[in-house]
Amino acid sequence: MPFRLCAAVWAGKTVAALSRMLGHRGSSLPGHVALRIYPGTLRALARRAKKGVILVTGTNGKTTTNNMIAQMLSDAGHSVIINREGANMLPGIATAFVRSAGVNPAYSFDYAVLEVDEASFPRVVEQVNPDVVVVTNFFRDQLDRYGELDQTISFIRDALRKLPKTRLVLNGDDPLVAQLGRIGPETTYFGLAPHGRVLDTSGASREARFCPLCGTDLHYSFYHYSQLGLYECTGCGFERPEPAVQGWEAVSSVDETTCRVVLDGRDFRLNLPTQGFYNLYNALAALCAGSGLRLEPETMLKSLYHYKPEIGRLQHFRHRGRPLYLNLVKNPAGFNESLAILLAARGSKDLYIAINDNAADGRDISWLWDVDVELLAEPDLEINRFLCSGERAAEMAVRLKYAGVSARKIGVEPRVQDAVGEMVRGGGDAAYLLATYTALWPTEKALSTMSDGK
Amino acid sequence: MTDVMLTVYHLYPDLLNLYGDRGNIIAFRRRCEWRGIAVQVREINLGERIDFTDADFLFLGGGSDREQDLMAEDLSSRRANLRDAFEDGMVTLAICGGYQLLGRYYRSLSGRVIPGLDLLDFYTQAGTTRLIGNVAVGISVPGRIVHVSGFENHSGQTFLGEIKPFGRVLSGHGNNGADGTEGARYKNVFCSYMHGPLLPKNPALTDYFIRLALERRGRDGFLAPLDDGFEDAANQVMLSRLKIL
Numbered sequence: 130m131p132f133r134l135c136a137a138v139w140a141g142k143t144v145a146a147l148s149r150m151l152g153h154r155g156s157s158l159p160g161h162v163a164l165r166i167y168p169g170t171l172r173a174l175a176r177r178a179k180k181g182v183i184l185v186t187g188t189n190g191k192t193t194t195n196n197m198i199a200q201m202l203s204d205a206g207h208s209v210i211i212n213r214e215g216a217n218m219l220p221g222i223a224t225a226f227v228r229s230a231g232v233n234p235a236y237s238f239d240y241a242v243l244e245v246d247e248a249s250f251p252r253v254v255e256q257v258n259p260d261v262v263v264v265t266n267f268f269r270d271q272l273d274r275y276g277e278l279d280q281t282i283s284f285i286r287d288a289l290r291k292l293p294k295t296r297l298v299l300n301g302d303d304p305l306v307a308q309l310g311r312i313g314p315e316t317t318y319f320g321l322a323p324h325g326r327v328l329d330t331s332g333a334s335r336e337a338r339f340c341p342l343c344g345t346d347l348h349y350s351f352y353h354y355s356q357l358g359l360y361e362c363t364g365c366g367f368e369r370p371e372p373a374v375q376g377w378e379a380v381s382s383v384d385e386t387t388c389r390v391v392l393d394g395r396d397f398r399l400n401l402p403t404q405g406f407y408n409l410y411n412a413l414a415a416l417c418a419g420s421g422l423r424l425e426p427e428t429m430l431k432s433l434y435h436y437k438p439e440i441g442r443l444q445h446f447r448h449r450g451r452p453l454y455l456n457l458v459k460n461p462a463g464f465n466e467s468l469a470i471l472l473a474a475r476g477s478k479d480l481y482i483a484i485n486d487n488a489a490d491g492r493d494i495s496w497l498w499d500v501d502v503e504l505l506a507e508p509d510l511e512i513n514r515f516l517c518s519g520e521r522a523a524e525m526a527v528r529l530k531y532a533g534v535s536a537r538k539i540g541v542e543p544r545v546q547d548a549v550g551e552m553v554r555g556g557g558d559a560a561y562l563l564a565t566y567t568a569l570w571p572t573e574k575a576l577s578t579m580s581d582g583k
Numbered sequence: 584m585t586d587v588m589l590t591v592y593h594l595y596p597d598l599l600n601l602y603g604d605r606g607n608i609i610a611f612r613r614r615c616e617w618r619g620i621a622v623q624v625r626e627i628n629l630g631e632r633i634d635f636t637d638a639d640f641l642f643l644g645g646g647s648d649r650e651q652d653l654m655a656e657d658l659s660s661r662r663a664n665l666r667d668a669f670e671d672g673m674v675t676l677a678i679c680g681g682y683q684l685l686g687r688y689y690r691s692l693s694g695r696v697i698p699g700l701d702l703l704d705f706y707t708q709a710g711t712t713r714l715i716g717n718v719a720v721g722i723s724v725p726g727r728i729v730h731v732s733g734f735e736n737h738s739g740q741t742f743l744g745e746i747k748p749f750g751r752v753l754s755g756h757g758n759n760g761a762d763g764t765e766g767a768r769y770k771n772v773f774c775s776y777m778h779g780p781l782l783p784k785n786p787a788l789t790d791y792f793i794r795l796a797l798e799r800r801g802r803d804g805f806l807a808p809l810d811d812g813f814e815d816a817a818n819q820v821m822l823s824r825l826k827i828l
């Protein structure tokens with residue numbers, strides 16, 4: 130290996146070892162250091178993927194989809210490298226390679242499966258030439274303002290145009306994603322067939338209103354949520370493409386979500402051990418990518434059936450027989466999905482919402498007002514207590530109060546540790562804990578120590 | 584006050600339902616209802632036939648460029664009616680793009696001048712850096728100055744002519760990052776760069792707007808006090824962080 134690359138990898142590895150010793154969670158620092166020493170580090174190391182590089186981008190579900198694909202590949206006997214959750218910008222991706230790179234230049238692996246931040250996507254693909262790009266969805270994020278989502282999408286479109294050999298795996302139900310399908314040499318779509326759950330469309334996002342190609346009104350014959358559904362443009366004829374991998378008859382219950390799916394012309398049942406329709410989308414994306422890599426349907430479905438959600442993706446804890454669920458919330462679409470799960474669950478509940486406004490959460494928390502919090506004011510919902518935590522706890526309390534939740538039921542405890550303690554001791558049949566990104570880790574830590582475990 | 588009915592016009596909610604701005608409508612309505620003042624909220628869409636002088640409170644938010652253009656086109660056909668309502672004392676809150684639109688013009692970086700509705704005396708000049716972050720503003724309401732907190736994110740820099748600012752910047756950028764002013768005020772028209780839930784977090788401001796709306800209808804502007812514990816705490820979290828007070 131060239132000297133500078135060697136030096137960069139070693140320096141990166143040293144930093145990684147040091148930060149582990151200091152007890153820091155996986156950071157992007159090793160990759161950052163390596164790139165400083167040798168800017169070509171990422172480009173050089175990414176070439177060592179023998180069978181391919183798969184990139185997963187989009188607003189929600191990147192981490193889950195990425196982990197699902199990596200798990201399938203590894204269950205099928207391939208060696209895989211993957212980046213750690215959240216480390217999805219250039220230095221974080223370089224870190225993934227630096228950590229796994231051997232000193233021996235002959236060292237290689239079969240696949241690199243990487244989640245990539247949408248805004249970093251163009252810069253990442255300048256260094257890493259992907260064989261497959263998976264796009265989960267595009268939602269307005271808390272960091273997005275006035276048209277920045279449109280801009281991000283157009284940068285991704287431009288970047289994809291420079292990758293004429295890359296196969297695309299796209300969410301066909303999302304018009305903002307499906308519009309990218311006209312670029313690639315080969316595009317496959319995944320999607321969810323209409324099912325029983327029809328959502329009120331009055332809160333439908335503005336992304337659902339207009340065709341991304343011509344600006345004419347979009348017509349929907351079915352909505353899943355946000356702008357996801359069966360759409361058709363009345364102007365240019367752009368419509369939901371026929372999915373290669375489609376979930377039929379989707380059903381979600383307290384501890385599993387299932388649907389029918391046709392793979393290789395055969396009928397299968399997809400079982401996921403988690404709640405929430407949005408997880409089906411992640412699984413369908415993974416199946417669609419896996420099919421393209423010629424993985425056996427049975428292997429993939431088995432892998433998904435045993436899939437363990439990562440931290441804060443509807444993670445399940447138990448205390449004295451009482452379930453506690455932890456879920457990450459980071460934008461209105463994801464928050465609304467969390468509420469949908471809560472609304473569907475029977476029994477009495479305690480609800481904890483922790484809001485931080487650090488850089489990783491988004492400094493601007495105005496998006497809380499775009500969440501359909503009003504749904505929580507339904508009197509027959511049996512929510513005993515609403516406990517707000519995190520640095521912006523009081524503002525969440527204001528949101529709940531103005532949504533019509535009785536002020537007597539709302540508590541404010543900015544200290545995560547104390548608030549989680551109250552939840553663990555709570556009186557409802559189940560507790561739901563929602564947290565923004567930087568509030569998630571302390572919440573999970575407190576839950577792990579205070580509850581009986583997972 | 585059971586016979587009072589205040590009418591709120593929410594302009595183009597399906598076009599501008601963004602970034603928490605609807606919190607302002609919710610706060611105005613709730614704080615009326617909690618005091619037994621009936622409120623009807625009318626959502627106004629492009630091209631809908633309305634008379635602004637019927638409204639007691641008008642909310643105008645911002646959007647992306649395309650949405651902004653549609654809004655500008657629709658409002659310019661209603662300009663005279665809007666001016667009459669402003670002169671008549673209609674309470675109005677205009678945020679970000681809605682704010683800029685009421686002024687004389689917007690000048691882009693390339694120097695292109697996009698005319699505004701020219702209802703208020705100010706202009707906006709595109710800046711090279713975005714002015715982003717938490718902001719605290721001192722705003723005078725009868726008898727005192729309230730410290731209001733919010734979030735701003737704008738690239739346009741606004742310069743006031745013969746018109747008063749909405750408030751004075753205590754922390755943050757305000758209109759242009761230079762002259763210490765935030766927003767604009769003409770009669771009962773209030774303009775600001777503080778987007779999102781401005782009114783829910785700042786109840787003194789909301790109550791001031793409600794009082795102005797009631798008095799314009801010849802009503803007693805007395806408002807029964809409410810428990811603002813959460814609101815004050817939320818505001819205080821940000822004011823303390825910005826080291827105000």
Ligand SMILES: [Zn+2]
Pocket residue numbers: 340341342343344345362363364365366367
């Ligand atoms: Zn079209």
